[in-house]
Amino acid sequence: MKVVGPLIVVLALVGIAWCCTEYLHWYALFGLVIPYVAFALFIIGLIVRIVRWARSAVPFRIPTTCGQQKSFSWIKQAKLDNPSSKAGVFGRMVLEVLTFRSLFRNNKVEKRDSKLGYTSAKWLFIGALLFHWSMLIIILRHMRLVLDPVPQFFQILEQADGFLQIGLPLLYISDVLIVVGLGFLLARRFAIKKVRYISLSVDFFPLFLLLGIAISGIIMRYGFRVDVAGVKEVMLGLVTFHPVPADQLSTILFVHLFLVCTLMVYFPWSKLMHAPGVFFSPTRNLANNSRAVRHVNPWNYPVKVHTYAEYQEEYGEKMKSVGLPLDPEVVSTNG
Amino acid sequence: MAKVPPEKELVSYSLKPDTTAEWMDTPTEFREGMFCHAAKPKDLETVDFPFPHKWSPSDEDWGLPENWKEIILDGMKDRLDKYRSFRLFMDVCVRCGACADKCHFFMGTGDPKNMPVLRAELLRSIYRRYFTTSGKLFGKLVGARDLTEDVLKEWWYYFFQCTECRRCSAFCPYGIDQAEITIMGRELINLLGLNTEWISGPVANCYMKGNHVGLEPQTIVSNIEFLMEDLEDITGKHIEPSFNRKGAEILFVVPSGDYYADPGIYTFMGYLLLFDHLGLDYTLSTYASEGGNFGFFTTNEMAKRLNSKIYAEAKRLGVKWILGGECGHMWRVMNQYMDTWNGPADFLEVPKSPITGTVFENAASTKMIHITEFTADLIYHNKLKFDKSRNDHLVVTYHDSCNTARAMGLLEEPRYILKAICNNFYEMPEETIREKTLCCGSGSGLNAGEDMELRMRGGFPRAEAVREVRDKYGVNTLTNICAIDRASFPALMDYWVPGVRVAGVHELVANALILDENDDRQLDMRMEELPSAVAKREAEAARAAEEAAKAAEAQSDGEPKEGDAE
Known part of the structure; x- marks a missing residue:
């Protein structure tokens, strides 16, 4: 159910978009209203979630230290894995966000009778990198649809992505890799028993959805060979708030667009928020310098303690018996 | 003490757990030997904890208050606002499974609910159900479930099968830290008076008497005097430790295990011999006689209440700075919490070694340094002379305690010392040390007697790594800088790797x-x-034997008559 359910939902979304545009010709709804609403919900949702995190306090400085602390000049500090400065934290975050450093650390434990062995396990790291980087490149490539003229950066990126020069239209490497990446991430949820066990329907749904988006995009480009100039005209219209009628566009584009809209609406209320979330993680984005610089807890409050005066009151006689000095300056609150 | 099954039985589990049923449909079975006794009401009363009552984990009825659900959910709401870590870690997990086989309790039990991700889901599923729209609408479909007594019991069972070691957090791509989730889980459980005896007892002791083991001032003094007598027998030096002395330069705080029980006491003798040798102007305190903090395993507030004694005592005695002994979670608290809770310590000075003049800028605010920092600095400046061969009977490996490794990064200082003082030092496998160190299995208040099977299982991955270096290099000594390690490793070694001392x-x-x-x-x-x-002694014996042989030879040469030998 946790697999089939999400798959059915995604297929239904495809069907809805297809029927509503191909047969019902609801172009204005699918080419105009839904994208605007979805984008608005995406932005609002993001803001709501991020503000909610930001308003939650960070009472303590709790970085997970993954290397040598800063102590002496003659002991080499692991400045990125155990940062003590803002620059170090920045470096750590860059490595974490762009290269998935913690996943790179991954290993696998195997048990044979009464022995444990640790082996390298980089597949998750590779799969995750494949998917996320392809996704980023694809999103950037799509910028050419909403920018006119297209800045050189995006042109170069597009050329680089198509440098294999296979087929016409040119095959983008990122198109292949995102499907491979997503396919891998999906396959391991089935193949690795432990991962299957912990997986929820909400882990499968985004994978199916993203696969749907990627595949519909690929079909659109290489199968239906949609009119890119026409698409750009519509997209430019949308982003400049001067919409043009989208009726002449191919149905597959509406499917693609509708799935993207679904993703935008779904994103802020799902685990996909790990993307902005990683920047907020107190175990990663704080410097390990709480002995050198005091960290202030905004809700720190006074607590009831057992004072020395009370202690001396209770144990004074016993202290005297073994020659421990009594403090004449303290006055017990009880006495 | 619960009987632990034989080794063969203990290792018969599989790391590929049976996953036919959904985890939410798998009931929690409370297995004897895998959990601690319930807290005693009087211990909770001592520190004004809520709902002290008599109950037992194996009971069907835990004597919960009528409105327990409300208490838990209000408690969650409160903490979601107070701790960004909690809210974020409830939200962002993608269940990638990178942490799944990083937990020593999973590695030692094969119980899927001991995969950090799933242990967190025990709480996350409740978060979704009551604090997210999708969870309220779609329930189980999105991994949400109702809060029931069974869920509460499951929390209790598994949040006391986590030592807050943070190993999972090192591997998580978002740094999700099960320790944070366990800490929150235990805070919630604590709201219903459901703590364990092994934690709440020491907490009550520490609150009233100043230390976990509950030693009163006169006993602390006599214990330590007794150790000094041993030290005198060994070294010929008579050492007079100082207690509660105003005007000393340094307040020295150790985990109470160090002056209480074998083998911590040898470490304690080591500290004091070193200080005496240096002529250090230090004092111990009977009021602040505990570096560790079992309060940290109950609530943040309790931890702060216990910790307050250290700065208070430093202020009362008018010391300049604080030196801390070898302890694990104590140093998580000193490094990441103390100053925030009970600082600023503006009445103290930045620690400065009176021997080397080194100013410890890394402790400029807390004014407290770790003894391995202090000693490493001495060695670096050639202030100590060692005869390494005195440790030649020891083939040494070093265990990074979880907290000094992953909540501080004190990795090289102890190694630097060890390499200066012994000839035979060998590291355990790379994947089991430093930031990847494996817990002793008894941290965060789990080092009781009744949960011995849990401890042996949780400590198995560490023990297995020790076994590897024992077999390869003949390692016979497991060194560490943690009082819980010193208290718990002896039993672990006896079980898995006999012959290794701690x-x-x-x-x-x-x-x-x-x-x-x-x-x-x-x-x-x-x-x-x-x-x-x-x-x-052997050389003398050999020489004596040789001489005797020679004498015998000489005698036989002279053809002695019978009876001449007399």
Whole structure:
């Protein structure tokens, strides 16, 4: 159910978009209203979630230290894995966000009778990198649809992505890799028993959805060979708030667009928020310098303690018996 | 103490757990030997904890208050606003499974609910159900479930099968830290008076008497005097430790295990021998006689209440700075919490070694340094002379305690010391040390007697790594800088790797430390003969035997008559 359910939902979304545009010709709804609403919900949702995190306090400085602390000049500090400065934290975050450093650390434990062995396990790291980087490149490539003229950066990126020069239209490497990446991430949820066990329907749904988006995009480009100039005209219209009628566009584009809209609406209320979330993680984005610089807890409050005066009151006689000095300056609150 | 099944039975589990049923449909079975006794009401009363009552984990009825659900959910709401870590870690997990096989409790039990991700889902599923729209609408479909007594019991069972070691957090791409989730889970459980005896007892002790083991001032003094007598027998030095002394330069705070029980006491003797040798102006305190903090395993507030004694005492005594002993979670607290809770310590000075003049800028605000930092600095400046051969009977490996490794990064200082004081030092496999270190399995208040099977299982991955270096290099000594390690490893070693002794770093420092030119000690801190003494004795015995043989030969040459030998 946790697999089939999400798959059915995604297929239904495809069907809805297809029927509503191909047969019902609801172009204005699918080419105009839904994208605007979805984008608005995406932005609002993001803001709501991020503000909610930001308003939650960070009472303590709790970085997970993954290397040598800063102590002496003659002991080499692991400045990125155990940062003590803002620059170090920045470096750590860059490595974490762009290269998935913690996943790179991954290993696998195997048990044979009464022995444990640790082996390298980089597949998750590779799969995750494949998917996320392809996704980023694809999103950037799509910028050419909403920018006119297209800045050189995006042109170069597009050329680089198509440098294999296979087929016409040119095959983008990122198109292949995102499907491979997503396919891998999906396959391991089935193949690795432990991962299957912990997986929820909400882990499968985004994978199916993203696969749907990627595949519909690929079909659109290489199968239906949609009119890119026409698409750009519509997209430019949308982003400049001067919409043009989208009726002449191919149905597959509406499917693609509708799935993207679904993703935008779904994103802020799902685990996909790990993307902005990683920047907020107190175990990663704080410097390990709480002995050198005091960290202030905004809700720190006074607590009831057992004072020395009370202690001396209770144990004074016993202290005297073994020659421990009594403090004449303290006055017990009880006495 | 619960009986632990034989090794064969213990290792018969699989790391590929049976996953036919959904985890939410798998009931929690409370297995004897895998959990601790319930807290005693009087211990909770001592510190004004809510709902002290008599109950037992194996009971069907836990005597919960009528409105327990409300208490838990209100407690969650409160903490979601107070701790960004909690809210974020409830939200962002993608269940990638990178943490799944990083937990020593999973590695030692094969219980899927011990995969950090799933242990967190126990709480996350409730978060979704009551604090997210999708969870309220779609329930189980999106991994949400109702809060029931069974869920509460499941929390209790598994949040006390986590030692807050943070190993999962090192591997998580978002740094999700199960320790944070366990800490929150235990805070919630605590709201219903459901703590464990092994944690709440020491907390009550520490609150009233100043230390976990509950020693009163006169007993602390006599215990330590007794240790000093042993030290005098070993070194010939008479050491007068100082207690509660106003105007001392340094307040020295150790985990109470160090002056209470074997083998911590040898480490303690090591500290004091070193200080005496240096002529350090320090004082111990009977009021602040605990470096560790079992309050940290109950609630943030309780931890702060216990911790407050250290700064308060430093202020009362008018010391300049604070030196801390070898302890694990104590140093998580000192490094990441103390100053925030009970600071600013503006009445103290930035720690400065009176011997080397080194100013410890890394502790500029807390004014507290770790003893391995202090000693490493001494060694670096050639202030100590060692006879490494005095540790030649020890083949040493070093265990990074979880908290000094992953909540501080104190990795090289103890190694630097060890390499200066012993000839035989070998590291355990790379994947089991430093930031990837494996827990002793008894941290965060789990080192009781009744949960011995849990401890043996949780400590298995560590023990297995020790076994590897024992078989490869003949390692016979597991050093560490943690009082819980020293308290719990002996049992773990006896079970999995017999013949390996457990020692603090400063025990070995004291063994090797040359006090003066007349220091020709024969005994180590455990009153066992030093290798040099053994060699000397053996050489003498050999020489005596040789002489005897010669004499016998000479006599036989002279064809002695019967009875001449007399």
